[in-house]
Amino acid sequence: MIDAAVKALAQMFTQPLRRVLLKAIGLALLLIVIIGIALNRLFVALAASGTTWAEQTSGMAPHAAWATLAWVLSIMASLGIITGALFLMPAVTAFVGSFFVDEVAEAVERQHYPAEPPGRALPFLRALIEGVKFAALALLVYLCALPFVLFAGLGVVILFLANAYLLGREYFELAAMRFRPPAEAKAMRKSNATYIFLAGLVIAVFVSIPLLNLATPIFAMAYMVHIHKRMTGKRVELIEN
Secondary structure, three states: OHHHHHHHHHHHOOHHHHHHHHHHHHHHHHHHHHHHHHHHHHHHHHHHHHHHHHHHHHOOOOHHHHHHHHHHHHHHHHHHHHHHHHHHHHHHHHHHHOOOHHHHHHHHHHHHOOOOOOOOOOOHHHHHHHHHHHHHHHHHHHHHHHHHHHOOOHHHHHHHHHHHHHHHHHHHHHHHOOOOOHHHHHHHHHHOHHHHHHHHHHHHHHHOOOOHHHHHHHHHHHHHHHHHHHHHHHHHHHHHO
């Protein structure tokens, strides 16, 4: 696993992947900004309408006090959105990664496995569906883990382990589906669940680092191509023996 991670890191900034890296980072930032602006407008509107309703209903305190409360709530909402953007980064980068999986995988296979048959590019719709499914699953898991964030340290651990499982699962299946049908790729992942979860811990560490985590799709896909290749090689050896 360490060797695969080192190879993935080393190739991220080479010429073939540099362009893909910039595109992935740009798209991830764009999505984060769009989500942040949309949520900010929503929460500001809710804060304004809520304080207006409270002022009209209660008849207590001058208008200036309620206006100040609305302003404070808007500021708090904006700070919460910034935190939420960091919280959603794994889901956003994984969705973004679905657009670039084949470019990354082809570059890795061409550089490190030139003598082996190349994988087949995933149909765009299949890659997009996998990305959307993962983002939805990640949001569900994060929302379930959110209450535990209130407990010191426990929420962070839960989110870290969730990222290891989700990101390992997502990127391994995308790498495996270049060489086998989706059902077979999922079955291979399930039969090696512990190993892939341990491999996912490496991606979870990567996605936990601010700014660097924008490059998660490139690193994770390159990394899992190596992991899949090694697992396939071991299976072939077992069959031959």
